[in-house]
Amino acid sequence: MASLRRQYPFHLIEAKWQKLWVSGEVFRAFNPGEAAPEGHPFGVRHAGARPESLAKYYILDMFPYPSGAGLHVGHPEGYTATDITARFMRMRGRHVLHPMGWDAFGLPAEQYAIKTGQHPRVTTEENVSNFRRQIQSLGFSYDWGREVDTTDSGYFKWSQWIFLQLYNSWFNPATNRAESIETLKYPEGMESKEERRAFRDGKRLAFVSDAPVNWCPELGTVLANEEVVDGKSEVGGHPVVRRSMRQWMLRITAYAQRLLDDLETIDWSDSLKEMQRNWIGRSEGAKVRFPVSGAECAVEVFTTRPDTLFGATYMVLSPEHELVDSLTTQEQRVLVEEYRAAAARKSDLERTELAKEKTGVFIGAHAVNPVNDEEIPIWIADYVLASYGTGAIMAVPGHDERDLEFARKFDLDVRAVVKAPEGVESVGFVGEGESMNSGFLSGLPTAEAKARIIDWLEEKGCGERTINFKLRDWLFSRQRYWGEPFPIVWRDGHHEALPESELPVLPPELDDYKPTTDGDPPLARAQDWVNLADGATRETNTMPQWAGSCWYYLRYLDARNGERFVSEEAERYWMDDNGVDLYVGGTEHAVLHLLYARFWHKVLFDLGHVSTAEPFYKLVNQGIILGEDGQKMSKSRGNVINPDVVLADYGADAFRLYEMFMGPLEMMKPWNMEGVAGVYRFLGRVWRLFVDEASFTELEQAQVTDGGQGAALLDMIKIDESITDVEPTPEQQKVLHACIKKVTEDLEGMRYNTAISAMMIFVNEASGWEIKPRETLRTFLLLLNPF
RNA sequence: GCGCGAGUGGCGGAAUUGGUAGACGCGCCGGAUUUAGGAUCCGGUCUCGCAAGAGGUGGAGGUUCGAGUCCUCUCUCGCGUACCA
Numbered sequence: 001m002a003s004l005r006r007q008y009p010f011h012l013i014e015a016k017w018q019k020l021w022v023s024g025e026v027f028r029a030f031n032p033g034e035a036a037p038e039g040h041p042f043g044v045r046h047a048g049a050r051p052e053s054l055a056k057y058y059i060l061d062m063f064p065y066p067s068g069a070g071l072h073v074g075h076p077e078g079y080t081a082t083d084i085t086a087r088f089m090r091m092r093g094r095h096v097l098h099p100m101g102w103d104a105f106g107l108p109a110e111q112y113a114i115k116t117g118q119h120p121r122v123t124t125e126e127n128v129s130n131f132r133r134q135i136q137s138l139g140f141s142y143d144w145g146r147e148v149d150t151t152d153s154g155y156f157k158w159s160q161w162i163f164l165q166l167y168n169s170w171f172n173p174a175t176n177r178a179e180s181i182e183t184l185k186y187p188e189g190m191e192s193k194e195e196r197r198a199f200r201d202g203k204r205l206a207f208v209s210d211a212p213v214n215w216c217p218e219l220g221t222v223l224a225n226e227e228v229v230d231g232k233s234e235v236g237g238h239p240v241v242r243r244s245m246r247q248w249m250l251r252i253t254a255y256a257q258r259l260l261d262d263l264e265t266i267d268w269s270d271s272l273k274e275m276q277r278n279w280i281g282r283s284e285g286a287k288v289r290f291p292v293s294g295a296e297c298a299v300e301v302f303t304t305r306p307d308t309l310f311g312a313t314y315m316v317l318s319p320e321h322e323l324v325d326s327l328t329t330q331e332q333r334v335l336v337e338e339y340r341a342a343a344a345r346k347s348d349l350e351r352t353e354l355a356k357e358k359t360g361v362f363i364g365a366h367a368v369n370p371v372n373d374e375e376i377p378i379w380i381a382d383y384v385l386a387s388y389g390t391g392a393i394m395a396v397p398g399h400d401e402r403d404l405e406f407a408r409k410f411d412l413d414v415r416a417v418v419k420a421p422e423g424v425e426s427v428g429f430v431g432e433g434e435s436m437n438s439g440f441l442s443g444l445p446t447a448e449a450k451a452r453i454i455d456w457l458e459e460k461g462c463g464e465r466t467i468n469f470k471l472r473d474w475l476f477s478r479q480r481y482w483g484e485p486f487p488i489v490w491r492d493g494h495h496e497a498l499p500e501s502e503l504p505v506l507p508p509e510l511d512d513y514k515p516t517t518d519g520d521p522p523l524a525r526a527q528d529w530v531n532l533a534d535g536a537t538r539e540t541n542t543m544p545q546w547a548g549s550c551w552y553y554l555r556y557l558d559a560r561n562g563e564r565f566v567s568e569e570a571e572r573y574w575m576d577d578n579g580v581d582l583y584v585g586g587t588e589h590a591v592l593h594l595l596y597a598r599f600w601h602k603v604l605f606d607l608g609h610v611s612t613a614e615p616f617y618k619l620v621n622q623g624i625i626l627g628e629d630g631q632k633m634s635k636s637r638g639n640v641i642n643p644d645v646v647l648a649d650y651g652a653d654a655f656r657l658y659e660m661f662m663g664p665l666e667m668m669k670p671w672n673m674e675g676v677a678g679v680y681r682f683l684g685r686v687w688r689l690f691v692d693e694a695s696f697t698e699l700e701q702a703q704v705t706d707g708g709q710g711a712a713l714l715d716m717i718k719i720d721e722s723i724t725d726v727e728p729t730p731e732q733q734k735v736l737h738a739c740i741k742k743v744t745e746d747l748e749g750m751r752y753n754t755a756i757s758a759m760m761i762f763v764n765e766a767s768g769w770e771i772k773p774r775e776t777l778r779t780f781l782l783l784l785n786p787f
Numbered sequence: 788g789c790g791c792g793a794g795u796g797g798c799g800g801a802a803u804u805g806g807u808a809g810a811c812g813c814g815c816c817g818g819a820u821u822u823a824g825g826a827u828c829c830g831g832u833c834u835c836g837c838a839a840g841a842g843g844u845g846g847a848g849g850u851u852c853g854a855g856u857c858c859u860c861u862c863u864c865g866c867g868u869a870c871c872a
Contacts, residue, residue, distance in 0.1 A: 005826065230869095271791045275867060278790070283871075303872060316872095358870085381870095388871045395872085401788090402870050470871055590867080649825095661812070663800055668865075672799065677825065678812050688827085745803080754801070757811035764811090767828095 007684025008691075009699060009714065010651030016711035018139055018652075027086075027141040029097045031558065032569045045090065051573075054095035058574050059086045060553055060616070062585030062593070063101045063148075065545075066127035067108060071134040072633065073641045073659070073671060078584040078622040080656045081665050081752060083140045085582065087786035088747045090141075097574055098141060099556040101148035102128050103549050107219070107235055110482040113513045120482040120513070124151055134643065139652045146559040150548025151482075155555060157504035158565035159547045160487045162600065163206060165607055167488075167497050170203040171254035178205060178254075178606035197494065205251045205603060206476070208495060212320070212386075213475055215243040220515045221479040222247055224544065225472050226279075226592045242344075248477040248486065248541065252599045256280050256469040259598055267618040269666070272590055279591040281470025286454050288394060288463040290315060290367035292327060293375055299323060299367050302389030302468050305396065306457070307449035309371045310438035311417035312394040313407070315378045316360065318386040319343040327378060329364025336361050336380065343382045358383055358406045369394075370462045371453070372439065381406065389468055398427050418446070474596065476544060479521040481513045483542030491536040507542070549593050550600040553580055553615060571610055578617035584665075587621040594619070620750065625662070626670040633671075641671050654680035657787055660752035679756070685763050686784065690777065692718040720772075728773040735765045736776050743783045752787075759784055 021027060026041050032052035036042035046054055059082050064075055086098040109120035109127075128149060135142075148155055169178045184203055186196050201207060214223045218238035222245060227234045252259075260280050263273045285304035292298060299315055317324055319340045328336045339361040360381030367378055383402055384393050397407035397414045404427070407414050417438045420429035426436075432446035440456075441449045457463030477486070485505045487498040498505065508526035516524050523540040524530060530538050551565070558570040579601075594616075601615040626632055627639025634640065646655050657679040663669045687696075695718040702713060728736070739762040746755035762780055766772060 005824090007826080269791090271867080274791060278868065281871065285872085301872080305872080383870045383872095385871070393872050400872070402872075405870095468871085587866080661799090667793090667800095669799065672813070674813050674825090675799070681826095682812080684826090749803080751803090753799095754803095754811080757801075760811055 005700065007680055008687035008696075010653060010683075012711060012714050014137075014139060014652050016714065018136060021139075021141065022136065022144060025143075025145060027096075027098065028143050028145055029095060031567075032573045045093070046095065051095060052569075055093070056097065056574055056576065057086075057089045057094040057582075058097045058580045059089070059582045060098075060556075060580045060584070061100065062583070062589065063103050063549070063552060064131060065103045065106050065108075066124065066131040068112070068123070068127055069635075070127075070130055071643050073643055073646075074586070074622075074625050074633070076135075076138050076643060076656070077625055077659050077665070078586070079135070079138070079140055080659050081620075081622065081750065082582065082584050083656075084660065084752060084786045085747065085750065086141055091782070091786065097146075097556070098143060099146040099148075099559075100135065100140070100142040100144070101146075101552055101556065102131065102150065103545065103552070104128060104149050104151040105483050105545050105548055107480070107482075107545075110480055110513055113482070117511065119509075121151070137647055137652060138643070138656065146556045148552055148555050148559050150552065153504045153506055154560075154562070156484045156548065158555065159484050159543065159551070160503050160505060161500060161565060162551060162604070163484075163543065163547070164487055164497055164500065164503075165609070166206040166250060166600075166603060167204055169205045169603065169607060170200075171205060171251060176258070178603050180607075201495070205254070207249055207251065208246060209249045209473070210244060210246045211249075212242045212244050213247055214240045215245065216240045220519075222475060222477065224475045224546075226474075226595070227544075247475055248539075250474040250476045250599070252474045252596075253469060253471055255599050255602055256282065256471045257467075258602060259471075259595065262598075262602075262614055266614050266616065268616075269619070269621060272587065272594075272619065272621060275590040276595060279471065279595065283468050285466060285468065286450075286457060286463050287390070287466045288370070288457060290370060290376075290394065291462075292323075292378070293366040293368055295327065295365070297323060297326070298462075299378065299392050300390045301392045301394045302466060303394055305399065305446075305450075306453045306463070307435055307438075307441060307444075307446050308396040308399050308417050309369070309394070309453055310435075310441065311396040311398045311415045312369055312376065313397060313413035313415055314376050314395045315367050316384045316393050316395055316406070317363075317378065317380045318384040318391045319380050319382055320386040321380070321391045323392075324363060324380055327363055327365040332362060332364035336363050339380060346382075358402070358409050360406060360410065362410075370457070370460065377412070379410075387472065388470065399430050401428070401430065404428055474599070476547075477541035478544050479515055479519075480542050481507065481510060481522040483544065484547055485523065485542055486539040488539040489532060489536040490539065495539070496536070505538075546593060546596045550597045551604075553583075553597075554604075554610065565609075575610060575612050575615075577612070579612045579614055580616045581618060583616040583619045584622060585619075586624075620665065622665050623663075623668040625659075626668060628671050628673065630670045641673075646673075646676060650676050650680045651683075653787075654683055657683065657756060660787065661756045663753055665750055665752065682760055682763065685767060689763060689766055689772070690719060690723065692720045694718075722770060723772045723774050723777060725775075726771055726773050728776045732766075732769065732773060732776055735762060736779060738762075739780065739783060747786070756787065759787075 030036055030042060030051035034051055061079050061082050082098065086096050090096045104124045109123045112118065112123050113120045150156060168181050170181050170184050172179045181200060181204060184200060186199060190196055190199060214225065214228050216223055216233045216238050219233055219236065223233055223240060228240050231240055232238060233240055260277060260282055263276060283304050285302060286306040287300055287302055288306060288309065289298040289300045299317065324336065358381065360379045362377055362379050365378045366375040369376055383406065384391065395403040395406065397403040397412065398416045399418050404414065414427055415437065416426035417436060418426065418429060419434040419436050420426045435441040435444050435449045441453060444452060454465050485507050487503060487505050488495050489498060508523065508529035510522060510525055512525060513522050515522055521540045523542065530540060532538065554566050554571065557574045558566040561567055597615055601610060602613060604610045605613050627637060629639050631637055631639060643655065654676060658676040661679050662675065695716055699713055699716045702716065739758050742758035743755045
């Protein structure tokens with residue numbers, strides 16, 4: 001291997017420039033008011049202009065979790081694309097901000113700590129160093145002066161500070177935005193301190209709730225809805241069960257409509273927007289209250305088809321519904337209790353797996369259909385979810401598949417109330433049509449029937465127009481050590497915010513990172529830390545990993561600021577107009593990070609801390625890179641490509657070029673090492689286009705004989721004699737300009753693969769020129785430079 | 788089931804507005820040079836045909852002077868989501 005002749009001395013070239021880029025802070029961006037040091041390239045690029053007078057371009061990568069496994073080839077795909085665009089934008093005169101950092105809180109470091117007793121900080125620091133080394137060896141043009149690490153106390157101080165902003169705010173429906181909790185008005189007649197406190201705590205954007213949550217016994221922690229996939233934890237695939245626990249929640253539901261509406265204002269792919277829309281899950285309909293026969297109460301349901309009210313022949317409550325206990329009759333009690341117990345035992349996974357067969361029990365009570373005063377039976381069934389709508393439905397088996405299945409199984413009334421198109425059976429028809437058998441609604445098309453019945457319900461006081469969302473509030477606490485502690489203490493059973501002056505709240509030192517035997521979070525082990533002198537105790541839960549990643553793009557703007565999370569000036573300059581101009585990352589964060597970050601940003605916007613309503617204007621998802629066998633890369637398949645190995649054989653430039661040449665950025669595509677060799681050969685042809693062959697041979701021999709390394713050797717290289725100061729021929733001009741046009745347009749459209757192919761065409765042509773005009777080749781190098 | 792996306796040579800992929808299908812690269816075949824080569828250079832490479840020519844973008848129709856591109860139906864694969872009332 002040692003004798004293998006390189007196409008060109010990439011090891012010398014890349015080492016030389018990468019070193020210079022870091023030591024000379026060549027890609028440093030300057031904040032308003034800052035001055036570039038004498039001799040810094042910024043002065044050359046922008047002719048001494050003040051930073052704040054320049055048009056900015058903020059180009060962001062999703063920062064990685066620095067795992068022990070190191071970088072895989074998927075990371076640099078997006079990073080290379082943004083790097084090329086960053087360099088392109090710089091060449092076009094934009095003042096580019098292109099930072100990198102570490103999303104370093106997380107489960108793997110903690111689990112390693114539990115196993116070995118080694119502090120997660122040690123593991124994390126090692127991993128960060130390795131990631132930084134790998135990323136720098138790829139030659140990216142990051143401004144390392146703005147590097148952030150979410151586990152650094154200088155960083156998470158501000159994560160905790162933002163939490164306090166949420167804690168100290170409420171969502172005012174009248175203004176449709178968050179406001180200081182101080183503006184909250186108490187209801188008429190609410191005088192007692194206790195009542196007022198409970199009312200206030202119930203309105204905060206960060207609040208404590210004792211609701212059923214997703215508990216993962218294997219991980220020993222609760223998880224957000226977004227972190228549960230098919231009833232299993234997104235991380236590790238462990239079973240998740242429902243369990244009632246006291247937890248911190250963030251009121252993201254208050255922002256449901258704005259999160260939905262503002263998707264219209266940003267440039268994301270349709271599929272990504274659609275994923276967020278589906279997750280938010282807006283549906284318009286009505287709430288209808290059915291009085292219970294012989295009782296004072298009513299069962300409230302949500303329906304998107306109030307026009308089918310005449311077809312409601314029974315009702316179903318979810319097994320967890322609060323009225324089940326009081327409404328169940330003596331005769332049915334045993335059956336009902338058995339059913340509820342069975343439902344409670346099932347994990348979410350089992351509940352969905354067993355979904356094919358409808359089950360349920362009659363509770364003995366009846367409700368009155370307000371529209372025709374008919375008595376209809378009330379059942380419980382686990383096909384009705386406690387967590388959606390009101391946790392209860394009116395069943396219209398005539399026009400709902402699930403209700404029909406249930407009605408047939410239990411022999412309940414089925415009534416057709418919507419006319420189906422010609423040739424379609426009315427029963428089972430779920431589309432829109434003319435109402436029938438529906439009293440005063442009969443003959444009306446669905447839309448009108450809906451409007452009419454809602455008016456009628458509102459008039460009678462037994463229902464109203466409603467919009468319902470699937471989005472749930474965000475479960476924000478975790479039973480872990482390696483996360484941000486909450487800036488919260490408890491006193492007499494009530495929570496209190498710590499003052500800003502107490503930030504950052506550092507986690508205590510521990511010997512054992514496991515939860516306690518009572519199931520308390522690991523932080524509860526540190527009794528000295530938990531118990532304060534004044535009798536208060538600290539909150540022992542920690543924040544989820546998303547806390548750090550929710551706002552890191554803001555910290556980059558002013559990463560070393562000790563006074564504020566970001567200075568107002570820096571925020572206004574870099575976020576001006578569009579926020580982040582280009583954000584590239586994987587699609588796996590569609591309803592996690594990207595939704596959470598939008599939510600936090602809107603809260604900060606409402607409170608006046610940031611100047612845009614949306615954080616990320618344009619977002620591009622890079623596709624997944626598959627293994628050489630066309631399968632997803634995984635350790636168990638043994639098809640993982642290590643970038644270090646590729647770099648050793650072909651160098652960073654070939655690696656970068658290959659990742660871009662594989663195909664369109666957004667597409668999924670398989671790795672092929674022969675393809676790397678192909679672009680490597682292309683770079684060799686570029687080299688030979690310029691370099692005197694004899695001088696390169698000399699350099700190669702110099703290395704072999706004296707073992708010499710280092711940049712100085714490169715001075716031996718001479719430019720080839722065929723390159724001269726002549727005017728290009730019209731034909732040569734044409735070839736060059738076709739290349740300029742194609743590369744420029746493709747870079748604007750982020751079509752890196754075809755830009756590279758255009759440069760290959762140029763090189764193929766130019767290789768045949770006996771006399772090569774210096775200016776023509778120099779211009780070509782400008783095109784190649786960003787890559 | 789629903790939503791989104793994609794089907795083009797042996798492979799990755801080009802074809803930006805409906806206008807020479809297969810750019811560029813890999814692989815393969817042949818040649819030159821070389822002690823050697825994961826080196827370089829030259830030529831070839833969608834299918835059928837000696838050729839002229841004919842056919843060809845998952846499948847079936849359609850619009851058009853002209854369709855990979857537009858329309859209708861249909862098949863396959865990927866991603867997301869799922870008893871959301």
